[in-house]
Amino acid sequence: MGKPILEVEELTFKYDKRLEEETLSAVSFTVNKGEWLAIIGDNGSGKSTLAKLLVGLLEPQKGRICIAGTELTDDSKWEVRRHIGLVFQNPDNQFIGTTVQDDVAFGLENVNMSYEEMVPRVNEALRMVEMSAFCEHDPSRLSGGQKQRVAIAGILALKPSIIVLDESLVMLDPKSRRELLSTLNQLKHKESLTIISITHDMNEAAVSDRIMMMKSGRVLKSGPPAQIFIEEQQLEPPFVERLKRELENKGKEVPKAYTTEEEMVKWLCKSCLMV
Ligand SMILES: Nc1ncnc2c1ncn2[C@@H]1O[C@H](COP(=O)(O)OP(=O)(O)OP(=O)(O)O)[C@@H](O)[C@H]1O
Ligand SMILES: [Mg+2]
Structure with missing residues (x-):
């Protein structure tokens, strides 16, 4: 396991500055290159807020985020974002292309990739999520799980160093979920992909290297799955x-x-x- 690719220091955030209560309070953690971190915690504990801060969609009130050695700031945002990709909790309204393949290609067009380079990238990403057969389909007419898979392909095609999955596998049927977890695991080992998976599914959390538990906007604890499942008896293991x-x-x-x-x-x- 490599050195930290993500460093989060004392991150504090609230949606409404007038309110006293913070959505995230002094959240600190690091993730190593090629590590798989699962983030768990109750509804409203701040997981999705944290994910949006990590990719620069929200700005912290205090604290800092460093990705691949560069601090995330207004100026560095566009450069840093090349390293990290977020798949949202809800795949609806995320689609831009009129076909599945156009949609997956969209992010690559944005980074001015040539057509010759783009085609194999799109095909490979669709193959990884087993959606190749749907490449000409209209993404808005796919099932929930198929939409999630296309959204994941869109991020994988960009080959980020870090992928953040915010409950991105919930709509997948058990077999597809197992297969996708295994694909992610292969990318982690072969390409040192760093994975941050936010999940309520303890089977998904169990395949991670480390589980970080959040509660009311704070990091409650983190440790290997074995330790967390033994210490936290209230979790459905x-x-x-x-x-x-x-x-x-x-x-x-x-x-x-x-x-x-x-x-x-x-x-x-x-x-x-x-x-
Ligand atoms: N856009 C927003 N404006 C104001 N408050 C928000 C907004 N989004 C989330 N919140 C609040 O911030 C808190 C944390 O929400 P967040 O979505 O980060 O939780 P979560 O841990 O992802 O929950 P879940 O497991 O349900 O997805 C909640 O109290 C929520 O009501
Ligand atoms: Mg959430």
């Missing part, structure tokens, strides 16, 4: 963790560390053989 708790309740000894489904299957097969 992924299936494997629930299975382990049930086995423990029945008096069985189970692995203490966080285990993936695959590891758990191996462990169960081994312990069955020992009975």
Whole structure:
């Protein structure tokens, strides 16, 4: 794992300056290059606000954001934005192109990419989200999950160093979600893509390197998924963790560390053989 690609220091923000209560209060954290950070927290805890600040759509009242060594300011905004892409919570009204492929190409046209370079980029991005068959379709007529996939393709085509996914997989069916998580994981390993996924889905949070928990505009804690799921018993943990708790309740000894489904299957097969 590399050095920090994102540094957030004492970030403070409120939508209405007249109000005393801050939407975000002194939020500080760093994310390393090639790291996958999941951000979790209750509705209204400030996750989407943080995402918008990270890409320069909102301006902080206090604190600073550094992306790839450059501080995000009014002047640097356009340059810094090349490094970071945000997929919004709601894919509706995000579409500009009249076809899916035009829409994915839009961001590339904005950076003046040549047509020859653009075509393979668009095709590759649509392939990654399994939407190649829809390239000529009207994006406004797609299903919710298909719209989300096209929105993700639009960001992936730009090849950002950091991708921020704000609940971008919620409308995906379970199989598509698993496949997309696996594609993201491959990009993380092959291209050192840094991923920030904001999610209420603990299975999605479980595949991250680190979970950051937010509460009322503050960072409550952060740590590896194993630690967070063990410490925060009120979270609805992924299936494997629930299975382990049930086995423990029945008096069985189970692995203490966080285990993936695959590891758990191996462990169960081994312990069955020992009975
Ligand atoms: N445009 C806005 N103007 C004023 N207040 C806003 C605006 N957007 C969000 N808020 C308020 O800021 C707070 C944080 O909202 P935010 O959308 O960041 O939460 P969130 O953690 O993303 O929640 P969720 O899990 O529901 O998506 C909430 O109290 C919300 O009402
Ligand atoms: Mg939100």
